[in-house]
């Protein structure tokens with residue numbers, strides 16, 4: 001018996017040592033335990049690489065930084081436990097079943113373990129292969145299948161999402177939303193649907209169309225020509241961030257190109273193992289930027305930025321797009337990374353007469369995925385009067401993780417609660433967050449805790465500073481000013 005299997009067995013025994021799962025009592029582990037040979041191993045297309053698995057020396061350093069382990073407290077919901085499972089499935093000793101899949105599903109993909117691991121284990125590559133295997137080979141329950149189909153057929157397509165805006169707007173404005181929330185039946189019907197509903201931001205008029213022109217000239221002397229990715233969810237539900245990003249870039253000497261045919265970058269589908277859909281979205285995005293002759297391709301959302309930088313690997317088996325994907329990825333820069341690199345040239349004014357205490361929230365795919373942590377802080381500290389605070393557990397995921405907070409609402413809620421508490425404990429009067437997913441998650445949990453601390457993207461703060469807009473009576477008023485501007 002391999003170490004993997006022993007580990008799996010001990011995890012699935014109850015306190016008395018009775019075998020709760022493993023070979024014979026599959027029903028208690030999950031309804032789909034099937035030991036037919038086809039499910040006793042991953043399929044031949046890109047299984048988790050055994051050499052990457054063997055790099056793990058089982059030291060357990062990663063456990064304390066793993067958010068799913070912190071909440072669920074089980075070895076199999078930790079990086080080390082999941083690597084055991086991958087090894088076991090690879091070796092044909094553990095089935096790819098509902099029981100094993102639930103431990104892969106509980107992973108947030110936050111990559112904190114990659115940062116922590118002293119042996120350099122590429123858990124990011126391992127979970128990427130595993131998720132695709134799960135999606136191809138594992139049958140999910142009907143409600144879960146339907147929910148995932150709904151997400152993957154709408155979220156990455158701004159035009160399809162826009163068709164839903166009007167009914168969603170009516171749902172909010174007629175008071176139906178208030179009624180549904182007060183009755184609370186959605187949660188008992190489907191905690192996932194309830195989680196999705198609870199995160200629905202107010203629908204603004206700006207959500208219905210992309211207003212940014214295709215070419216926006218630099219102010220003053222042009223230093224760079226850059227492209228801007230609008231994001232699929234962000235352009236609808238937080239378009240002020242894209243507006244602010246354009247103003248900051250142009251004020252700092254950048255001509256900004258916004259290709260009108262651009263769609264989703266594929267980050268959302270990539271993180272959930274939807275391999276074919278991700279490749280299609282990546283090819284379409286590369287095509288939409290073809291011939292633009294840019295110095296850099298700028299993104300202001302961390303999850304998207306991380307995936308865009310992976311395009312070379314995502315399309316490595318595509319002879320037609322392989323080189324184009326590498327060239328594209330080489331130009332991708334997070335907007336903060338880019339601005340810290342080229343330097344701000346625009347004059348910055350204080351955001352209020354008093355010093356402004358703010359806390360920057362590290363998004364996982366920025367911190368662990370792209371190793372960007374210094375640059376956002378450097379930029380924010382250049383705003384006169386800004387005092388930066390650091391929260392406890394700054395590197396721990398907020399629970400957003402793409403659509404994790406919809407698919408795994410309980411774990412996500414606990415992480416959201418902890419993150420907001422840690423941010424508030426700094427005493428900051430404003431939270432800076434550079435990722436749309438974190439923005440939604442943190443805003444939601446602030447609301448649940450009855451707090452009104454505003455959450456703004458660093459580009460919004462720089463934009464106000466450049467334009468001399470002060471956060472007058474309270475910073476939340478500045479959000480209203482920003483939202484109402486066209």
Ligand code: SF4
Nearest residue numbers: 056057059060062117
């Ligand atoms: S820290 Fe690295 S080597 Fe140690 S258990 Fe975790 S993944 Fe394995």
Ligand code: SF4
Nearest residue numbers: 066107108110111113
């Ligand atoms: S990616 Fe995050 S949630 Fe998943 S195993 Fe690593 S630390 Fe844990």
